Amino acid sequence: AMSAPGATSAAALPPLPAGEHLPALPRLSNETLDAGRFQASLVAAPLVTALWGDARQTTFWAYNGSLPGPLIELWEGDSVDIAFANQLPQPTTIHWHGMPVPPEQDGNPQAPVASGAQRQYRFTLPAGCAGSYWYHPHPHGHTAEQAFRGLAGAVIVRSKADPLRHLPEQHLLLSDLKLDADGQVAANDMADLHDGREGQYVLINGAWQPMIPLAQGERQRWRIWNATSSRIFKLALPAHDMLLVGSDGGLLEQGQPIDSLLLPPGARAELVVTGRFRDGVTAGLISQPYRRGKMMHPEQERDEVLAGIMPHGMRPTQALPARLRPLAPLAEPGFRRRIVLSENMADPKAMFLINGRSYDMNRIDGTGKVGRIEEWEVQGNAHMDHPFHLHGTQFQVLARTVDGVWEDEPFLAWRDVVNVAANESVRLRFVQQQPGLRMFHCHILEHEDQGMMAQIDFL
Ligand code: C2O
Ligand code: CU
Numbered sequence: 094a095m096s097a098p099g100a101t102s103a104a105a106l107p108p109l110p111a112g113e114h115l116p117a118l119p120r121l122s123n124e125t126l127d128a129g130r131f132q133a134s135l136v137a138a139p140l141v142t143a144l145w146g147d148a149r150q151t152t153f154w155a156y157n158g159s160l161p162g163p164l165i166e167l168w169e170g171d172s173v174d175i176a177f178a179n180q181l182p183q184p185t186t187i188h189w190h191g192m193p194v195p196p197e198q199d200g201n202p203q204a205p206v207a208s209g210a211q212r213q214y215r216f217t218l219p220a221g222c223a224g225s226y227w228y229h230p231h232p233h234g235h236t237a238e239q240a241f242r243g244l245a246g247a248v249i250v251r252s253k254a255d256p257l258r259h260l261p262e263q264h265l266l267l268s269d270l271k272l273d274a275d276g277q278v279a280a281n282d283m284a285d286l287h288d289g290r291e292g293q294y295v296l297i298n299g300a301w302q303p304m305i306p307l308a309q310g311e312r313q314r315w316r317i318w319n320a321t322s323s324r325i326f327k328l329a330l331p332a333h334d335m336l337l338v339g340s341d342g343g344l345l346e347q348g349q350p351i352d353s354l355l356l357p358p359g360a361r362a363e364l365v366v367t368g369r370f371r372d373g374v375t376a377g378l379i380s381q382p383y384r385r386g387k388m389m390h391p392e393q394e395r396d397e398v399l400a401g402i403m404p405h406g407m408r409p410t411q412a413l414p415a416r417l418r419p420l421a422p423l424a425e426p427g428f429r430r431r432i433v434l435s436e437n438m439a440d441p442k443a444m445f446l447i448n449g450r451s452y453d454m455n456r457i458d459g460t461g462k463v464g465r466i467e468e469w470e471v472q473g474n475a476h477m478d479h480p481f482h483l484h485g486t487q488f489q490v491l492a493r494t495v496d497g498v499w500e501d502e503p504f505l506a507w508r509d510v511v512n513v514a515a516n517e518s519v520r521l522r523f524v525q526q527q528p529g530l531r532m533f534h535c536h537i538l539e540h541e542d543q544g545m546m547a548q549i550d551f552l
Contacts, residue, residue: 169218340507
């Protein structure tokens with residue numbers, strides 16, 4: 094059903110039962126004892142569950158019957174072998190978001206798995222790729238629907254040399270649930286197709302407003318995944334300290350104290366949170382107002398509570414190393430490109446464009462060379478923010494325009510998603526290490542499905 098422009102589409106529903114504790118993500122178990130190998134099975138299938146704990150049943154699509162999908166924990170250098178079965182009523186893929194895997198294994202739209210079919214995903218992780226990644230479907234035209242029906246899961250690649258391994262870890266996978274008046278996962282309406290889908294409930298590890306245990310002075314490492322379609326979270330934790338220690342592609346050189354964290358769809362971050370319980374501040378983890386140029390949904394005007402903080406016992410304050418790891422800036426590029434993101438609301442068949450065109454499976458926007466440094470200037474010639482994502486590797490953001498003036502990024506980080514705000518330009522550098530076709534697109538999944546995607550063939 095389509096709603097009138099400007100209307101809020103999400104049905105008014107009673108609150109979900111609040112999560113008493115932050116649920117731990119179930120772990121995908123390794124089916125082999127061989128060192129350096131990870132072998133497991135994933136099944137995508139419908140899942141019926143009772144969200145309110147009463148007679149109402151909601152149908153999701155889930156990996157291995159869990160919402161979100163099971164956490165996959167790997168080590169640098171692992172060879173990974175996942176047997177995948179598609180029990181959905183439509184074709185799907187598993188995309189290993191942010192991971193340096195060959196194109197034919199990365200689950201992009203070029204290699205769909207038919208309904209009822211199976212395939213293996215096989216790849217070997219290079220050294221130095223420790224970080225927080227995730228997996229989600231990526232079939233042509235149906236990525237948004239499959240993700241919002243529940244298909245998304247976290248991946249952690251660990252390093253033996255992790256300087257923060259002594260800290261207790263919390264995992265927070267953020268997703269957005271939009272239900273219709275019958276309590277079923279709602280279809281996208283016109284406003285969702287324009288702006289990106291927004292629902293009534295932001296969930297963390299599948300729970301609504303769960304409580305996260307934290308002690309006075311305790312240091313915890315939080316890994317956060319934004320697996321929503323379109324929410325650009327401005328996360329804050331006003332009663333406690335936040336130190337940004339990692340981005341999409343693992344640790345920074347040094348922790349950066351922050352008051353808030355802008356986390357666009359698809360992106361991840363690692364924080365060291367220190368329990369402070371500042372007097373008079375009761376807010377837990379909140380998302381603060383951020384204007385992203387929405388055309389049909391209202392902008393967020395107030396703080397929204399995502400999770401509460403529950404004081405627990407006494408914990409020692411763990412030491413933090415001053416330097417986390419060395420990062421080297423990428424050198425002068427061997428090749429430059431300009432990528433323009435734009436909107437054309439006059440053409441409902443091609444509303445979201447990259448370099449003036451909408452995606453099709455045969456589109457190739459040029460060739461690149463494996464091992465050569467590229468510098469891209471990504472321009473948001475648009476009214477809305479579009480979080481830009483590149484497959485196959487991580488990039489370094491060098492600079493971005495603020496009110497038309499270039500400003501250098503304050504610190505180095507490896508990323509695979511960068512928010513490109515309306516009328517902003519972002520300069521980034523990367524190297525593809527493996528040959529083949531690599532997608533890049535807006536990670537508002539409704540925009541990606543509607544064509545804001547392109548691909549370059551690396552030779
Ligand atoms: Cu997370 Cu091409 O996507
Ligand atoms: Cu977009």
